Amino acid sequence: MAQPVAIEVWNPNGKYRVISTKPMPGTRWINLLIEQDCRVEICTQKKTILSVEDIIALIGDKCDGVIGQLTEDWGDTLFSALSKAGGKAFSNMAVGYNNVDVNAATKYGVAVGNTPCSYGSKLFCKATMSFYVVELNVAVSLHYLCHDVRLNSIARYTKEFQIGDTVGSLEGDDTAGCSDSDDEVRTETVPIENGRWEILELCCKRHVPILSLTLKFIYRRIASSLGRTVGGGVSRTLDASLVIPSPQSPAEFVLRLSVETTAELAASLSLAAARRIVEADEFMRAGLYDGWLPHLFVGNLLKGQIVGVIGAGRIGSAYARMMVEGFKMNLIYYDLYQSTRLEKFVTGMSGSLSYGQFLKANGEQPVTWKRASSMEEVLREADVISLHPILDKTTYHLVNKDSLAVMKKEAILVNCSRGPVIDEVALVEHLKQNPMFRVGLDVFEDEPYMKPGLSEMKNAIVVPHIASASKWTREGMATLAALNVLGKIKGYPVWSDPNRVDLFLDENSPPPAASPSIVNAKALGNIIFVLHLLLHPLY
Ligand SMILES: NC(=O)C1=CN([C@@H]2O[C@H](COP(=O)(O)OP(=O)(O)OC[C@H]3O[C@@H](n4cnc5c(N)ncnc54)[C@H](O)[C@@H]3O)[C@@H](O)[C@H]2O)C=CC1
Ligand SMILES: O=C(O)C(=O)CO
Secondary structure: OOOOOOEEEEOOOOOEEEEEOOOOOOOHHHHHHHHOOEEEEEEOOOOOOOOHHHHHHHHOOOOOEEEEOOOOOEOHHHHHHHHHOOOOEEEEOOOOOOOEOHHHHHHOOOEEEOOOOOOOOOOOEEEEEEEOOOOOOEEEEEEEEEEEOOOOEEEEEEEEEOOOOOOOOOOEOOOOOOOOOOOEEEEEEEEEOOEEEEEEEEEEEEOOOEEEEEEEEEEEOOOOOOOOOOOOOOEEEEEEEEOOOOOOOOOOOOOOOOHHHHHHHHHHHHHHHHOOHHHHHHHHHOOOOOOOOOOOOOOOOOOOOEEEEEOOOHHHHHHHHHHHHHHOOEEEEEOOOOOHHHHHHHHOOOOOOOHHHHHHHOOOOOOOEEEOOOHHHHHHHOOEEEEOOOOOOOOOOOEOHHHHHOOOOOOEEEEOOOHHHEOHHHHHHHHHHOOOOEEEEOOOOEOOEOOOOHHHOOOEEEOOOOOOOOHHHHHHHHHHHHHHHHHHHHOOOEEOOOOOOHHHHOOOOOOEOOEOOEOOOOOOOOOOEEOOOOOOEOO
16 A cells, blocks of 8 residues: 655646656756646655555646656556546656656557757857958848768758848758857948948857858849939849868767766776776775785776777767777777767768877877677677667667677676666676676666675676766756656647757756657657747747
8 A cells, every 4th residue: 555655845826736756956847847837746755766656646636747767667557547647748857768668658648758868059169251242231141051960961051131130040951950049140341342341250159060151142232322223123143152171070079968977977987997996995995005016906008999889879979989089999889870970070071180080190099980790799899898778678688698708808898878788697797707807887787776796796886877967967857857747738849859958958048838858759649849949938
């Protein structure tokens, strides 16, 4: 029988009842819900993992939406209860949602949200372009091509503007991954014969390299105070192209919600395992250090070694870059899909300098990359291997007794994805048999438990699923989870690109009126994705 659960209530008279099964970081998520007439109930029960019965008790007879955690088992029973209580949405406060039976949710008409990674728009390159022309009433259209680092495609942009315009938003055929709100146009007047001409200076602060830019000047000489008569207008088009040199790296990765935070922990575990930091720390605290010794805690040098990534998606690619760039490791990766973006980071693309070329230009050995044709190839060749796939039936026990056997005896294995990607019993045995083999684990097969023997292994570093635990990331995750639920309650459409949710995270402006990421939107028939909501903010 479920016990009554302790709750904290915000905005008791709110029309919609939204439950969070845990207190979450920050207050923005609470404020956003309250401002939209929600009564927010936060479970404060001193129990880390709530049972299905506890959550049913929380849902009660009327509940519009729930924000839950990856430790909870969201299956048929809970979605049935939520649907009976009138609930429309459940959002996991996590990127991964392997704890959620999405089919069951769809069956009960409940939308499932997650807190996806975001491609934020940060300052990347600053190109200043000056162009001339423009007389009186002149329309200038600007066409430019950008390399979209995420899609690895060329995006084409067009903008028409008038003198004095400030470019608030440049839109084009494909604006995915690009935010132009930082672009600005400055004008300066210079006298030139036959009238008044202006110099327009476009200051582009973009996170994508501009490959080429075409200016199309359509100018109309109108009957004006200058006394010239040109009827209804003569227009002339003048094209000019200019190629802006790409900055050093063709693909500057920008800060994304969980990506860098999680990748940084994987990098920390790699380093800690390589240099035996935890063992050495314990040794010091135990008072065992009595002087420098040539053999004391000798570990592995990373520079020039091979880093292997299995699952080179968002987090895996960010980790790969950190290890390649930070420690000049050579890369081998395995993924079902080619990661051209990552490859190009290492060896470059035409017209730009890759990291490898950059090293060469500085007299250093250039780094290399290789896409493996099998996971075994990575396991065989790499010195440090980090796992970053999603957990599904294809990745369950991806690393098992047989695959461990092909790894180098002194290899390092890191897992920040999901515990069941590794057969933990086989791993413990392998650690026992190979004392120079080391692991760094953030996730475990039977979380929160470890398989017997793991905690005694000196060659294992274990941390309690903290890879996304930076303040900014966790507050952002709470905000996205709340907005997923709010968007469904309010009947807002679904944001088109869950990879680009930076607009929802901007503390200084209201989020768009959309659900940031609903994973079963299509299955629910909610296929009205929202492309550009900049003009229709939430308030
Ligand atoms: N420890 C933590 O705190 C965190 C863990 N995660 C976990 O990391 C996972 C990955 O996150 P993202 O990088 O954002 O996902 P993603 O979807 O960008 O990347 C996953 C990659 O794995 C690849 N993949 C899928 N099946 C594969 C297979 N059988 N073999 C090889 N590659 C395969 C996919 O093609 C994809 O490129 C999440 O699903 C989540 O479970 C995410 C955030 C924090
Ligand atoms: O987001 C996830 O998937 C996690 O594991 C915790 O951040």
